[in-house]
Amino acid sequence: MGDDMRSDHVASVRATGWLLGIGLTSACVGVSGGKPPDDSGSVTTSVEGGIVVTNVSGTSNRQGYLKVPVHIDEPQSVVQVVGQRSGWTSIDYITDSRGNSVFNWEDWSYSDESLTDCYYMSKNTTTINWPVREVDAWMEPGDYEVWVAALTSEGRYSADIEMRATVLVRPDANLTRGTLSALIAYANGVADDPEVVAATEEAAAHWAEIYASIGITLDVEYGSVDIDAELPSSSVGDPAYEALGESMGDRKVILVVGETITGDSWLYGEAGGIPGPFAPANTGIVAVGWLANAGADGRFSDQDLLLYGETMAHEMGHYLGLYHPVEDGFEYFDALSDTQRCTSYSSCESALGSNLMFPYPVCAGRTCTRQEDVTAEQSGVAHRYVGVL
């Protein structure tokens, strides 16, 4: 089983966030809600498809935050805010016009359940998509602020830092039907191998089947990106990924196919965040290494093709906001009530081994359990992603 481990970035990010949680607490940030939006920056708004897109720029206040104003017009809306700066950043709060918190990172900092990566300190880009679940409630009409932090590498809050944010808002009453537009982009040289191209197209068809089972129509377009086939990590980020996002006519999620991710031939795939940004960003992609998906012989068997498609669906599942129902080690879980808690390899594999978001493939010899199941609450998270239209 160890060799098959789908070792994506979740565990390492969590470790960082856990340590950071302690650091942030001792930094003792004063929170005084209810202040008017910081008006030191500039704002531009446009409408793309059904999404109202607002770009905000400004500098962090004395507390180290750019308070990004979010105006909601339509009932039952979802909002995504992507905060970006040159350096470390996080999103810590969403507050309403009376200063009450809609999202408060402190509710989650010591939890053994994961809801969003946004409050973990990350380099250059941080993303929140709200609500995540039904219990988080829709964003209803009104004015809100999303607090994007500028941090030092030690997790201290920095004033007067230039920051920008993209705000995406749309009404989202329909949680049973939606379309996800995706670009599958080949890294340099990958599209020259007909076997890899054929395998990628077959895997994408399997990905589409899995998403169709929860009412999401996957609309795939193919392209290429000028980047080395030994892909840079999507959770660390790379300017080429942001440039790719900026070069697209329509807003889509992006999956980049390389030979490996950071030269690691066992790494199946890696998402740029949980959730990932629906905006050009240096972490704004899902990376897939075809070599790991083809297995040790480097050729795609029927089993490998299934696994390759599941990798795409799984990693994009992270990008849409889904965590593993249980993390390797059995100490951390998702924040959903219909993915069973379990505490050992055998009990987890029997309860959740066929779930799309199980942390690793479950194989006996050369045959692996199909991991295509998506629970109702997992489906609800995916449908609330601002890019599932």
Ligand SMILES: [Zn+2]
């Ligand atoms: Zn994963």
